Amino acid sequence: MKRLCKIWTGLYVMAALLLLCPVSVWSAESSSEPAEEKVDIREIVFGHIGDSYEWHITSWGDTHFTIPLPVIVYSRTSGWHVFSSTRLEENEGSYEGLSIAPAGSPYEGKLIEHDAAGNEIRPFDISITKVVLALLINSVLLTLIILYVARWYKRHSKDSTAPGGFVGMMEMLIMMVNDDVIKSCVGPKYKKFAPYLLTAFFFIFINNLMGLIPFFPGGANVTGNIAITMALAICTFIAVNLFGTKTYWKDIFWPDVPWWLKVPVPMMPFIEFFGILTKPFALMIRLFANMLAGHVAMLVLTCLVFISASMGPALNGTLTFTSVLFNLFMNALELLVAFIQAYVFTLLSAVFIGLAQEDHSHKEAKTIENN
DSSP states (O other), X not given: OHHHHXXXXXXXXXXXXXXXXXXXHHHHHTTXXXXXXXXXXXXXXXXXXXXXXXXEEEEETTEEEEEEOEEEEEXXXXXXXXXXXXXXXXXXXXXXXXXXXXXXXXXTTSEEEEOTTOOEEOOEEOOOOHHHHHHHHHHHHHHHHHHHHHHHHHHSOTTSOOOOHHHHHHHHHHHXXXXXXXXXXXXXXXXXXXXXXXXXXXXXXXXXXXXXXXSTTSOOOSTTSHHHHHHXXXXXXXXXXXXXXXXXXXXXXXXXXXXXXXSSSOHHHHHHHHHHHHHHHHHHHHHHHHHHHHHHXXXXXXXXXXXXXXXXXXXXXHHHHHHHHHHHHHHHHHHHHHHHHHHHHHHHHHHHHHHHTOOHHHHHHHHHHHO
């Protein structure tokens, strides 16, 4: 246990040093640079948590190491455009009539085109952006992990000893989620929904963990992107409502309340129907906001070094030390949050699915049991 703690402490220190490496370089060189040069804190924070058409890895002096990504756009006026994102950089953000929307635009950071009147038009964009590439990498990584675990069980009989190491850890997580969350929340029909719920848990967990790694292929804020959390919430919405029982739909459109709450004004049916939409919305916002807030907090703490660079060596050194300590604490906390958010999303999804699986026999059994 002590050895494991030392390993994790070393990883935290390395992560913090890697995260603060560009900061330290800038601070050392700031004395020789002109006083009017300032670091754009907003660009640092929003550049990390936002999406982009290239993946910036690091900078060394004036040299920027980036991975160019394919831009795939369909315009109603000029058809399909497929090119590398380096074309945009070489032409100051514009290429083939397409350009990156400036700050203040409704489409800031996205590709746009202009009509004859000069209005901004958003084309059909299916480009492989930073978040999309990170999503693909993390999905492949998760697939390899699951196949590796499945291969171990295929090679060992049921009577063999319990697995240890990484396979044992994965078995512990799978059994915990399956027995403590899915089986207890969904009910007798839990096997039908276990594959989706287990996939959702590990998908969110692996993306949360990869987002905490400060270097490629980690660092992308996948679960802090509302489009990703919306897709996950829609999957839960479909699982809840597509497989809902007759009792579930009856309780929505004709709930067991006094008649004057249902006719002539269907107040309770309207509230129950509105609840169908608020449940996935809550799932979407909860995961998105928590993961986004964690990344922003760590970046703001890191930026203390930038802010205090011109305040003298004593204050800058103190705030730098404080920033490193708080970043170590935040990284440890975010490891816990990465698990908790995956667990909470799976738990709430299982609860919503379980509520939609109740029928009259189960409700009557519960009533008799309570009496």
